[in-house]
Amino acid sequence: MRFTEANVRTYKHPDNKPTYALWDENLPGFGFRVQAGGNKVYYAKYRMGTKQRWLKIGAVQKTSLESAKRLAKTFFESVQKNIDPANTKATASAAAVQTFGSAIDSYLEQLETDRLSATHIRRSRSYLEKYFRPLHTIALASIDRATVSRELNLINKRGPVAANRARATLSAYFNWSIAKGLCKYNPVDKSIKNKEKSRDRVLTARELKTVWSNVDDNDYGKIVKLLTLTCQRRDEIARLTWSEINFEEKQIELPGIRTKNSRPHIIPLSPPAIAILKSIDRDGKDVFTKRNNWQIDKDRLDEKCGVTDWVLHDLRRTGSTGMGEQLSIPPHVVEAVLNHVSGSKAGVAGVYNKAAYLKEKREALNKYADYVLAIVT
Numbered sequence: 050m051r052f053t054e055a056n057v058r059t060y061k062h063p064d065n066k067p068t069y070a071l072w073d074e075n076l077p078g079f080g081f082r083v084q085a086g087g088n089k090v091y092y093a094k095y096r097m098g099t100k101q102r103w104l105k106i107g108a109v110q111k112t113s114l115e116s117a118k119r120l121a122k123t124f125f126e127s128v129q130k131n132i133d134p135a136n137t138k139a140t141a142s143a144a145a146v147q148t149f150g151s152a153i154d155s156y157l158e159q160l161e162t163d164r165l166s167a168t169h170i171r172r173s174r175s176y177l178e179k180y181f182r183p184l185h186t187i188a189l190a191s192i193d194r195a196t197v198s199r200e201l202n203l204i205n206k207r208g209p210v211a212a213n214r215a216r217a218t219l220s221a222y223f224n225w226s227i228a229k230g231l232c233k234y235n236p237v238d239k240s241i242k243n244k245e246k247s248r249d250r251v252l253t254a255r256e257l258k259t260v261w262s263n264v265d266d267n268d269y270g271k272i273v274k275l276l277t278l279t280c281q282r283r284d285e286i287a288r289l290t291w292s293e294i295n296f297e298e299k300q301i302e303l304p305g306i307r308t309k310n311s312r313p314h315i316i317p318l319s320p321p322a323i324a325i326l327k328s329i330d331r332d333g334k335d336v337f338t339k340r341n342n343w344q345i346d347k348d349r350l351d352e353k354c355g356v357t358d359w360v361l362h363d364l365r366r367t368g369s370t371g372m373g374e375q376l377s378i379p380p381h382v383v384e385a386v387l388n389h390v391s392g393s394k395a396g397v398a399g400v401y402n403k404a405a406y407l408k409e410k411r412e413a414l415n416k417y418a419d420y421v422l423a424i425v426t
Contacts, residue, residue, distance in 0.1 A: 051075060054114045062087045079121040081109055091117040093124045097133050104135055147231045149192065150185030153177050156225050167306040168284055176218040180204055180211075189223075190232040197236045209243035216240060250363045251370045254424045256356045261425040263354035268337045269346040271325050276361055278322045278418050280368030280386055282309065283361050285316075289336040299323060300411075314388040317411035319418030368417060376416050382409040 050056070052073040060071070062083045070092065072080035078094045089109035095102055104124060106117050124134035153174070160170045181200060184192060197219065205212040220237035227235060252260065261277065264270035275286050285303060295302055301316040308314050318326070329336060351357060369387060372378040385406040 052079075052114060052118075057081060057089070057109055057114055060089065073118075076118055076121060078125060079118060091121075093121040093134070095125060095128045095134070097128065102133075102135060147189055148185060149181065149187055149189055150178075152189060152226060152229075152231060153222075155229075156222055159225060164306075164311070166308060166311045168282075168309060171284075172214070173218050173221075176215045177222060180215045181219060189226050192232070192236050194236045194238075194240065197240055201240060205243065213243050216242060248360075248363070248366070250359055250366065252356070252359060252363060252367045256359070257367065257421070258425045259354045259356055260350070261421075264350060268329075269350075271329065272337060273350070273361070273364070274325055275322060276364045277368070277421060278319055278325075279316050279414065280365050280372075280417070281316060281388075282365065285314075287337055288339075290334050291331060291336060292334065294318075294326060294336070296323070296327075308388060310388065312388065315405065315407055315410070316386075317407065317414050319415045321418050321422060322414075371420060372413055372417050376413070376420060378413045378416070379409075382406055382413050386410050386413055 050071050050073065052075070060083070066083075068082060068084050070080050070082045072078070072094075079091075080094065081089045081091045083089050091106035091109060091112055093104045093106060095104070106112065106120055127134040156177070157170055157174055160173060183200060184196070187196070201212055201216055201219075204215045216237060220235060223232065223235040223237055226232045257277070261274065264273045272283075272287050275281075276283065279286065279301075285307060288307070289301065293302055293304075293307075294300075299318045301318060303314045303316065305311045305313050326336070347361070365387065369383055372383050372386070373380065
């Protein structure tokens with residue numbers, strides 16, 4: 050029988066015949082099976098070794114003849130390459146039901162295997178689980194550029210930086226999904242990246258005093274003061290554990306999994322920083338209660354102190370600027386305090402320069418603590 054869309058769909062099952070099949074004269078091995086009830090299903094028939102196999106393509110009423118023949122041809126091409134299309138079809142079916150949300154844990158496990166920093170993994174989880182929650186129930190293979198663009202536009206309302214970080218995380222997730230055979234292309238490709246304005250905000254002495262004087266005597270307030278005195282990143286201080294604090298040596302000892310550049314980092318503690326940490330009740334392994342309300346606390350502080358247009362990370366820039374401009378601390382020591390891999394620690398020079406500058410860092414942070422206290426008291 051020579052198949053056409055019309056004669057396949059209108060073919061009537063003879064009342065005196067059980068289930069049987071008809072084959073297309075133009076494509077050997079491609080046909081449809083007619084069931085006793087009259088239902089018709091497209092199939093591809095092929096042989097792998099000594100075994101003959103039938104592979105279901107789809108119901109005639111729901112599948113066009115053209116698409117059914119096209120799929121059958123891909124099956125036969127696989128057979129020519131000695132690849133069983135039943136296996137590739139099973140893989141494709143598995144991919145079709147692998148939703149965005151159901152693959153996240155496997156992706157994060159891969160990041161851990163690749164030994165990426167705990168901060169990177171935690172942020173990836175946050176973006177994928179919270180920012181892209183509307184995608185969780187959609188099959189990865191079904192997500193297109195329009196869907197991604199819509200979600201990124203919504204995230205962009207939180208700010209261009211957040212949207213760019215979310216975009217980068219999403220792109221990495223899809224690249225991993227492609228490697229795992231869960232989808233065929235990355236819908237983030239060619240999406241528009243926001244232009245970011247580099248922040249250069251440094252708090253003035255008056256603003257620093259105002260902020261310091263208005264923080265509450267709670268976990269958030271202590272975190273703000275420690276960020277001021279140590280010039281470290283927010284989560285490096287906010288997620289401190291007691292095991293990372295060496296009171297005897299007067300320093301914080303961060304493992305590589307807790308730093309942005311994945312390198313261990315020792316942060317000398319000035320006397321006022323030690324006093325803050327010793328004022329905290331030691332209950333459990335974490336120094337501070339885990340925070341989910343950063344913006345609420347920050348908004349409350351801004352309203353109370355009247356300082357605007359600043360973020361916690363500006364305290365780090367303020368410290369770097371103060372150490373360099375006000376205290377004349379050498380740039381390489383400031384970089385060591387910040388745990389930046391640049392200057393004398395970057396590139397080929399960094400291979401040979403393994404100096405930790407611990408003594409110099411301690412002197413720098415002690416001087417800066419005295420400078421801060423002279424301003425705020």
